[in-house]
Amino acid sequence: MTPVDTATPKEPAFGGNAGMRTEYLEIRGLTVDFDGFKAVDNVDMTLFQGDLRFLIGPNGAGKTTLIDAITGLTPATGSVNKSGVELLGRKVHQIARLGVGRTFQTASVFEELTVLQNLDIAAGAGRSWWTLLRRRRGVLPEIEQALETIGLTHLADRPAGVLAHGQKQWLEIGMLLVQNADVLLLDEPVAGMSHEEREETGNLLRRIGAERTVVVVEHDMDFMRAFATSVTVLARGRVIAEGSVAEVQANPKVQEVYLGTAAAAGSEETA
Amino acid sequence: MRTLLGRWQTWAGFGVAAVLLFGVAPVVLSDFRLSMFGKFLCFAIVAVGIGLAWGRGGMLVLGQGVFFGLGGYMMGMHLKIADAELRGDAVPDFMQIAGVRELPGYWQPFASPAFTVLAILVLPTAIAAALGFGVFKRRVKGAYFAILSQALAAALAILLVGQTSLGGSNGLNRFRTFFGFTLNDPANRRMLYFIAAATLLLVVAAARQLMQSRYGELLVAVRDAEERVRFLGYDPANIKVVAYTVAALFASIAGALFTPIVGFIAPSQVGILPSIAFLIGVAIGGRTTLLGPVLGAIGVAWAQTLFSERFPSQWIYAQGLLFIVVVGFFPAGLAGIAALLRRRRRRAAEPGTAPEPLAPETDPQKVGAAT
Numbered sequence: 001m002t003p004v005d006t007a008t009p010k011e012p013a014f015g016g017n018a019g020m021r022t023e024y025l026e027i028r029g030l031t032v033d034f035d036g037f038k039a040v041d042n043v044d045m046t047l048f049q050g051d052l053r054f055l056i057g058p059n060g061a062g063k064t065t066l067i068d069a070i071t072g073l074t075p076a077t078g079s080v081n082k083s084g085v086e087l088l089g090r091k092v093h094q095i096a097r098l099g100v101g102r103t104f105q106t107a108s109v110f111e112e113l114t115v116l117q118n119l120d121i122a123a124g125a126g127r128s129w130w131t132l133l134r135r136r137r138g139v140l141p142e143i144e145q146a147l148e149t150i151g152l153t154h155l156a157d158r159p160a161g162v163l164a165h166g167q168k169q170w171l172e173i174g175m176l177l178v179q180n181a182d183v184l185l186l187d188e189p190v191a192g193m194s195h196e197e198r199e200e201t202g203n204l205l206r207r208i209g210a211e212r213t214v215v216v217v218e219h220d221m222d223f224m225r226a227f228a229t230s231v232t233v234l235a236r237g238r239v240i241a242e243g244s245v246a247e248v249q250a251n252p253k254v255q256e257v258y259l260g261t262a263a264a265a266g267s268e269e270t271a
Numbered sequence: 272m273r274t275l276l277g278r279w280q281t282w283a284g285f286g287v288a289a290v291l292l293f294g295v296a297p298v299v300l301s302d303f304r305l306s307m308f309g310k311f312l313c314f315a316i317v318a319v320g321i322g323l324a325w326g327r328g329g330m331l332v333l334g335q336g337v338f339f340g341l342g343g344y345m346m347g348m349h350l351k352i353a354d355a356e357l358r359g360d361a362v363p364d365f366m367q368i369a370g371v372r373e374l375p376g377y378w379q380p381f382a383s384p385a386f387t388v389l390a391i392l393v394l395p396t397a398i399a400a401a402l403g404f405g406v407f408k409r410r411v412k413g414a415y416f417a418i419l420s421q422a423l424a425a426a427l428a429i430l431l432v433g434q435t436s437l438g439g440s441n442g443l444n445r446f447r448t449f450f451g452f453t454l455n456d457p458a459n460r461r462m463l464y465f466i467a468a469a470t471l472l473l474v475v476a477a478a479r480q481l482m483q484s485r486y487g488e489l490l491v492a493v494r495d496a497e498e499r500v501r502f503l504g505y506d507p508a509n510i511k512v513v514a515y516t517v518a519a520l521f522a523s524i525a526g527a528l529f530t531p532i533v534g535f536i537a538p539s540q541v542g543i544l545p546s547i548a549f550l551i552g553v554a555i556g557g558r559t560t561l562l563g564p565v566l567g568a569i570g571v572a573w574a575q576t577l578f579s580e581r582f583p584s585q586w587i588y589a590q591g592l593l594f595i596v597v598v599g600f601f602p603a604g605l606a607g608i609a610a611l612l613r614r615r616r617r618r619a620a621e622p623g624t625a626p627e628p629l630a631p632e633t634d635p636q637k638v639g640a641a642t
Contacts, residue, residue, distance in 0.1 A: 092501045092502060102502055108496050110492040110499070113491060117488050120485065120488070121485075132489065133481070135485070136484075136485050
């Protein structure tokens with residue numbers, strides 16, 4: 001949040017956009033073993049701040065399991081290093097406090113609480129008991145800003161349960177923003193969204209991805225082509241390709257994986 | 272503007288309750304009925320805690336009899352010692368009959384009124400906190416937690432029946448004084464009622480503060496999506512322990528007031544049946560609301576008394592039926608019905624404010640394609 005940042009709004013870029021002072025997430029030899037079945041098998045991946053990374057692959061490739069392992073939900077071996085701090089072996093809530101946020105395939109917001117309350121809870125993991133036991137008064141500036149970013153300011157006092165599907169996903173992203181996560185792991189954020197909602201979500205990811213490390217698990221190839229700055233392809237728990245959208249699309253291994261499972265990557269989304 | 276009105280409403284609500292409890296009830300009710308009403312208020316104090324832990328926190332506390340009993344027995348022990356001292360005896364009457372000449376070691380600290388009051392506040396709280404940490408950190412929840420809490424109530428009741436130094440299955444009874452005031456005097460019994468009423472108001476105020484604070488919002492979040500809360504950087508166990516502990520504290524205080532008001536405390540007030548009975552009033556009144564549990568607990572207890580006076584052995588069927596109907600058809604309880612009516616009336620009053628469509632339409636084909 002230096003003045004330079006605000007003066008020149010950055011765009012996400014291949015390989016990150018923060019230069020030498022970059023935040024990073026370095027995954028080395030990550031393996032998740034379910035009783036002999038390796039759902040994630042020796043995965044290496046390096047993510048830099050300002051790189052909008054898409055994680056694609058056929059069903060069962062281990063994309064969600066990879067996110068589960070990074071966030072501490074599933075036990076794993078190997079190493080996940082966030083800007084110098086080892087994450088593996090920590091508990092879910094500790095990893096969250098270190099600035100790793102995630103969303104889920106099915107939007108999970110607190111349906112009975114208002115949009116504002118949802119965001120306020122997301123912003124409050126570090127609160128003291130004294131603050132917790134008092135009433136919420138007014139709206140924190142960062143929450144106001146997040147409401148603006150996700151475009152839900154006019155719905156702040158509505159219960160989150162009445163939001164449309166897409167709005168719930170945006171609320172979840174907003175919760176990650178106020179949570180102050182700088183690594184965002186989004187599991188199929190545009191699943192079930194209309195075309196306009198996808199467009200808006202993509203622009204939202206571009207905006208927030210400029211200063212953070214964002215990983216998007218996605219099936220939608222059109223969406224990936226439109227917004228990714230880099231892509232990692234996962235199949236059977238292994239990384240089979242990594243690079244820019246063009247590089248990955250030209251990769252014969254990737255074509256094979258997609259041809260072998262679900263028709264070609266290009267034609268999959270024309271339906 | 273709205274908060275100002277809200278605050279005014281709150282004070283008005285407490286004012287009306289105070290007038291009813293302190294002004295109307297003592298005038299309208301006979302001494303006998305007033306004392307009975309005092310007993311109902313004790314149940315209502317337990318109910319406030321259950322509303323917090325179960326209604327807001329999602330923890331089905333089926334064993335509040337444990338904490339009710341702890342508070343009740345500790346108070347009972349002090350009262351028995353005080354009575355014995357007044358007569359110049361070394362031990363309470365029931366021990367004399369059993370041939371006990373010396374006060375058991377664990378009774379002795381309860382000779383001190385200050386220790387007794389402190390123990391009633393601290394001991395159940397500490398036990399609940401330790402138990403809560405053990406259970407919630409291991410992510411025991413739902414039916415498993417409910418069964419566990421119920422087993423605990425059963426175990427304590429069985430343990431108490433076997434303790435002759437605590438009166439066995441008769442429990443502790445025939446108290447003559449309460450902190451120096453003779454219980455024969457109707458004025459003193461009325462004072463006990465006033466203490467219960469004041470305690471209920473305090474407990475409701477405390478629960479209200481908890482529910483409306485950020486903690487209360489967080490507790491609902493934990494109830495509805497515990498894992499999600501974890502991914503936001505909270506440890507849900509800590510949040511649940513607080514509500515569980517507060518509920519235990521309320522139950523203990525209620526038990527400690529129940530003992531002198533009703534004149535006995537026995538294993539029959541501790542076990543599974545009374546623990547479930549505590550729950551029924553809460554379910555009927557509306558567990559997620561602040562006042563639903565209070566009114567539900569008082570209402571059910573009152574109905575039980577009136578009903579039992581006419582048809583002595585059939586209340587249990589009526590109670591069971593009521594429970595089934597409410598849980599099956601009105602899961603939000605009577606408070607839920609009231610809220611529904613209020614919403615309907617408001618909608619009828621201002622038809623212009625129907626909720627506008629929130630969503631850009633979703634393309635069903637895309638929904639299918641993306642998953």
